Amino acid sequence: MFEIKKRDGLARIGEFTTPSGTVETPAIMPVINPNFELISTEKLKEEFDIQVLITNSYIIYQSEELKEEALEEGIHSMLDFSGPIMTDSGTFQSHVYGDVVVEPEEILSFQKKIGSDISTILDEFTEPDETELDAEKKMEKTVQRAKKAKEEFAGKEGHTAFPIQGSVYPHLRERCGELMKELDGDFYPIGGVVPLMEDYKFSELVKVIVSSKKGLGAKGPVHLFGAGHPMIYSLAVLLGCDLFDSSSYAKYAKRGDLMYPEGTKNLSDLEHLGCECPVCTSHTTEELKDLSEDKREELLAEHNLWISRKEMEKVKQSIVEGTLWELVERRVRGHPELLKTLKVLDDRYEYLEKFEPRSRKRALFDTGSETYWRPAIKRIQDWIMSEYEPPADGPTILFEMDQDKKPYNRHLREELGSMEDHELNYLVETPIGPVPLEMDEIYPVAQSIFSSDKMPEKLLTRYKERKDIDNMIRWEGKKTLDSLSQPHQEGISFDEMKIKTTADYQFCKEAGKVLTDGTLEFVKNNKGRIKNVMLDGEHILSVRHYDGFFTLKKPGAQILWAKLSSPKMRIEVTDESAKFNSEGKNVFAKFVTEMSGELRPGDEAIVVTQDDEIAATARVFLTKEEVQAFKRGLAARTREGFET
Incomplete structure (x- = not known):
């Protein structure tokens, strides 16, 4: 199960519950090679505070020794990690080496048997240079395998990952997302994107993510397969990605590369490390160069993981502060091809706007x-x-x-x-x-x-x-x-202009007229700023000091409810929920039966019954699309109830 706890547009801090524990997202999943442990899983958990790992079930399956150990002891005991573990199916090995010989049902069944918390179907990797026809055929084959997996493993413990494929064709990605959404899964990797990142085709990557998300709707969590470089974390999270698997920390270390949020630097080119991670604060560049190859590789891998973890913490804090766009704009300046992605986002404004709050608490x-x-x-x-x-x-x-x-x-x-x-x-x-x-x-x-x-x-x-x-x-x-x-x-007085125009922009076009139809009075502070708005002696609105918008008071809500046709400004809930909401309790997603598609996160809303009786005023947390996708979690925070 997945639940959004905090958000900034499409970006979200969430909780993903698995049989082996809950993961706070966005999160990185270090890739563990079952044949070679560069950093111990104990160290990953204790020192790096890693919540979730990913390993390759196909590598384990191909080794008789590893296979026997995994089947006898389980994947958690084998890797000595008690937290959630995701397993990949061998799709990427097929992409790289072309020698994966295993039946889709067989490898998925194996993942379930060894106790994987998140098993992955054997999808068909779609290359960026695929023809549209070939990409469509592979996408359809992936969907068919997902359908079969859903039928066979329904009700079994653990999650099953249904990857989104479709190469670089937006309509195929969107269609694949729609078909996977219909299966009502609970984990969605976006696959086939590693070649795009390796070739710095970040604009294509953004198009793939947005198209996949449009098809999936708000379903989640969404995992960006192979996205292990911190330079793209903020951008991918901005677009609604929740999990990132990282073998890059080890691969880059093997060739002497240090990862930074701004890009990559080779140790041989460095005289100063410019980093405050434990590795860099306890070693100079010369000391690192003088180490044995194995020890240097281990320490560079630790640096890369520290940097990745620190960057993800910055991303999370930016979500909390509502400043993720600013972080993204700084990060994409690390490479010209990354900077181009902002124009791609501009072209997709209509989609992004649906999840964008009307205001933030910071400038x-x-x-x-x-x-x-x-x-x-x-x-x-x-x-x-x-x-x-x-x-x-x-x-x-x-x-x-x-x-x-x-x-x-x-x-x-x-x-x-x-x-x-x-x-x-x-x-x-x-x-x-x-x-x-x-x-x-x-x-x-x-x-x-x-x-x-x-x-x-x-x-x-x-x-x-x-x-x-x-x-x-x-x-x-x-x-x-x-x-x-x-x-x-x-x-017309300037104060009345302000009320009418702000209400029209914040609520809806007719709101300004109905909220000023009568005798207006204003309560102002000692600097002459409007604090409260009275209509015919009733307190209908308060002005928020941090963004200039209105908090809707009960008399104001009653006016809007009476004058605006449904579903404007409304969140419709079950009668059972309405009773609790009228007592001031919050609105939860599973009780919402209908909702205005014009409401945005942070908007003032009116909670009504299925008969359109007013129950409460509330502040929106989830959009209509998100409410329809989630079976748990907060949908809106109730402000005031209309007790019946």
Whole structure:
């Protein structure tokens, strides 16, 4: 069973339960060669805190001595490791040597007999240069083997891995994922990708991962076969990969290579190690070079494993902080081919956006021009260009301000007050493009730091074209004020603009109108910032200080529930769950019967019964796609219940 505990977009910290224990993901699985122990399994567990191992069942099966030992004692006793162990089937040996002679049923049955926690079917490795027809045939053969394995081993202890194949053809990868998802498995490796990584074809790798994930949906965990270099961990985790097997730590050590998150360096080229792992802090480069070949190989392997483990810890912490995109943008600069992957992600914005939260608790940091491709920025740009409707019929006043004036409207209170009785719209130039001034306190407009204040001029031109604006006035102080026409008595207040536009962006298009239909009052702090919003005397919204968005209060939820048609903003649950949710208890995935596909992680939502009776307000944790995939775990955190 797999359960998501923390997340940042598609990236997730999860718990994967096996017969031999629970693994916290994302995690690395060191490859253990049953014929040669470079680092003892005891050391891996005690010093490196390794939770899960992977070994090759075909190598064991081919050796009479190892085979007998594994069958008699079990794989855990044989490897002297009590934690979860995954076994591969020999597919990669077939790819490398072409000499695997074993029946698919035979090797899978063997893995089950020796007590593997995660057994792998013998899939058909699809090479990057396969013809589409050959790749499709191999993919279909892999799916047929998975179906047979599902039938034969249903109900047996342990998990069975169903690899996703399809070469570099996105539609084949996606189709394979869909077919494997239908089998309702519980472990999904993405196979056939080692040649892509060896040839630095990282853009193709990203396309393969995304296509496979689209087919699988949110099923997991997802294992990226053969991904053992720390330079790709952050990128692969960003795309929703959970487990990584690593023989690279040993292979690279054998040829004298040290792995780093930025790339690989050979010991012969180094005068300084530049590393704080136990190996590097206790040896100089010269001391390592003077060691015997075997001892040097062992220590370099330990360095590589330390670096891999440390990088995965950084990835996890970035998920907790909500800063994984920034880590990825730094890491991909380690190689030009890695940097190109960010453009591939930009082309897949519509898929990534579904899992992207509307805000994060930490500010968005600009790391380079590629930052503008992030879903968090593209989403608000797209919404402003396509969905935003200027609230007034009059001219648009354009402000140009420095970033250190964020939020911009607080430095314009006097000016806004003098213009409030005019029919005006307000726009401010920002590094992410033109932004309606009433949106300047929300994420990521206020909660971001860019290296330049300059706004691309093409974005302003596009905005004017999209909104059909022919009367835009650049603010020049009193001169601009004097040029305006006579004031109107019914001009919309800036505070009301802020509520309507923010609600439309955060909740849905109609929300702003229904939440301002009445007498509005505002509770402000001593700096003039809105804290609470009252409608006809009822507290409907509170403003979150860290991102400028709203927390939905019960009266506000009731208004939205009454005015918005189902399934907008709704999480529908069983009657049994609704009773507990109305008492303030959280919403769990297995009790969700329907959910709006527009809800994103972190969104405010309304929990309802199957008869659409309101039960609670909640904050979304899983998307609709994820709820449908998981049988356990949190779906939404309840804020307030409507006790019945």
